[in-house]
Amino acid sequence: MFHRSNLVFLTGILFAFFLVACGGDSSKIQNATLESTTIIQNPTRGVGFQAQATSKFSHMDKEFQLPELLWPTFEYRMIAAGPRHAQVKAEFCVIDEAQGIPFTPGEKVEVIEEARCMNVYHMIPDSSPIRHVMGFTKVRVISTGQEGWTFSKVVRITE
Numbered sequence: 409m410f411h412r413s414n415l416v417f418l419t420g421i422l423f424a425f426f427l428v429a430c431g432g433d434s435s436k437i438q439n440a441t442l443e444s445t446t447i448i449q450n451p452t453r454g455v456g457f458q459a460q461a462t463s464k465f466s467h468m469d470k471e472f473q474l475p476e477l478l479w480p481t482f483e484y485r486m487i488a489a490g491p492r493h494a495q496v497k498a499e500f501c502v503i504d505e506a507q508g509i510p511f512t513p514g515e516k517v518e519v520i521e522e523a524r525c526m527n528v529y530h531m532i533p534d535s536s537p538i539r540h541v542m543g544f545t546k547v548r549v550i551s552t553g554q555e556g557w558t559f560s561k562v563v564r565i566t567e
Contacts, residue, residue: 437518440547440563444513445474447561449538472538477508478556482544487529489539500529501544501557509556517547519563520555528559 449472450465482501489498501523523544530538543560 437520438565439567440517440519440565442476442511442513442515442517442547442558442562443564444476445559445562446471447474447540447542448472449540474540474559474562475505475508476511476513476562477505478511478547478549478554478558479503479508480556482523482557484523484525485529487527487539489527498527499525500527500539501525502529502531503544503557504531506531506533509554511549511556511558516550516566517563518550519545519565520548521546522560523557 448469450469482503485500485502486497487500487502489496489500523546526541526543528540528542528544530540532538540559544557545560545563546555546557547563548555
């Protein structure tokens with residue numbers, strides 16, 4: 409049988425283990441470069457879902473140039489995201505292209521934070537919104553100190 413002192417000792421060891429395991433350094437700043445990026449969009453692919461017959465619909469693939477913009481802020485919103493946008497909601501980072509601030513491709517940045525959304529709802533002036541299956545990343549431009557959010561696929565980690 410365990411004595412009370414053994415139980416206290418084991419509890420202390422477990423507590424120390426969890427402190428070390430869960431208290432990792434997650435605030436490490438990563439260096440990166442902002443790039444001009446083109447992605448493939450296909451209306452047959454549901455947001456957040458794997459396309460099941462992609463080759464059958466590959467003729468509908470369309471190249472899309474991600475805008476070279478930083479956004480000071482964005483909004484989290486639950487939006488219908490299943491096939492044909494039915495009955496399944498996913499969390500989106502919602503951005504308005506008109507509120508973006510241009511950046512220069514090749515600009516050196518520090519990665520500050522990753523948004524918790526894995527989908528971006530991209531509103532474009534005088535056009536229908538586009539849904540992107542990708543994350544959103546907050547960066548600080550080293551040369552100016554400007555901070556903003558951009559598409560994760562635009563940020564290339566250099567270290």
